[in-house]
Amino acid sequence: MGCFYGIGVGPGKSGLLTLEGYQILQQVQVVIVPVKKVGSHSLAFEIVKPFISTDKTVVEQLYPMSYDQWRLNQAWQANQQEISSYLDEGLDVAFLTLGDPFVYSTYSYIYQFLTKKGYPGTTISGITSFQAASALAGRPLVQGEERLAILSGTDNLDELEQILELFDTVVILKVNRIFAKVYQLLAVKDWLKSSYLVSSVGMLEEQVYSDLSVLAVDEKFPYLTTLIIHKGSDRR
């Protein structure tokens, strides 16, 4: 039986892959590349492409974004079946994931499904977007006894004010959908100047917006945009 590996490739450039992730990409026979649409670009694959030799079987798997539960189930079952078949043949399979495989990833569900079925699974951590974003901006995430909250932009965040009371640093991943709501709260609290945004971190087009007070409330950003809220101004 083969082993199922999850490899966190980091947020956007090959230098943030770990040595272990690199090594496992050399060992495995099959590389799974998850995509949202057939034939669509995979950033995770692009990051590690230089490290994948031509003798590997590279398999694109479709994980559609859909509210149609039946369609979703069909796609996921077919994907899990395909991975199981490779593992049953004794082939080792690496599943690529942007950032870290256990922080908001499709991989984590597949991992749970396959390991519950008895397949061996190993997860190789990866650098998340918020780590790389803070490094790029030159602003430490947490120091001393501070508290860090990590939230997703798919969350409606009705308790954001409460969370901001309790935490020193609050990260919101893929913030686009709720940016206006968050912006308004930060404006009231006077935390726009101490917070910042980083879009497409690690990529050629990466950008730091180091002072939110110069942005419009309805500003739009690329999909991979991370908001990092600091309440104090000591991080600038």
Added chain:
Amino acid sequence: MGCFYGIGVGPGKSGLLTLEGYQILQQVQVVIVPVKKVGSHSLAFEIVKPFISTDKTVVEQLYPMSYDQWRLNQAWQANQQEISSYLDEGLDVAFLTLGDPFVYSTYSYIYQFLTKKGYPGTTISGITSFQAASALAGRPLVQGEERLAILSGTDNLDELEQILELFDTVVILKVNRIFAKVYQLLAVKDWLKSSYLVSSVGMLEEQVYSDLSVLAVDEKFPYLTTLIIHKGSDRR
């Protein structure tokens, strides 16, 4: 003028260093190894030692754990002065840090001090202990719209109950000091079985305590022990 680099070496094994971290260790002339006591063991140095060629200048710097503010200031000023001197000579300097350089590290203060003085600084993210701990335990940190809180064991956590209401996953780093307090709260809430501890992750002696209900309230763990609290049982 040389460049000041912070390199996150990950939690405990060389495989979790990034390719970029590896590359910068080849480039720099000086490697700073922070220690708490003169001559004491540095795990961060041990992790990357195989990658550091003998022509590098390796400098151990003492960052004492002390409540004596005068003694602390003296030590820190001497260390900053020493790094500045190397940078002034045009030498590139790498400062090693366990985990990630911008998540609870000594490095982040030195970085702020030196970059405010005008020295160029670049931070290379590293895998944190909680990422590696969840990978080792095979339990995803956050999925879907879940919320993740990262706390330090130096925090008294008087608001822990409130935080647990708002968050799905709560990580407490270096939990030893407040373990008994946290344990009692988790017992009341019946979350002992769904939470787990990982000590010395990445090291030979790494250990997963996958069910807290079998532990005693006054149990003691190694210094580098991470508690990961899940409220549901779906992660087991």
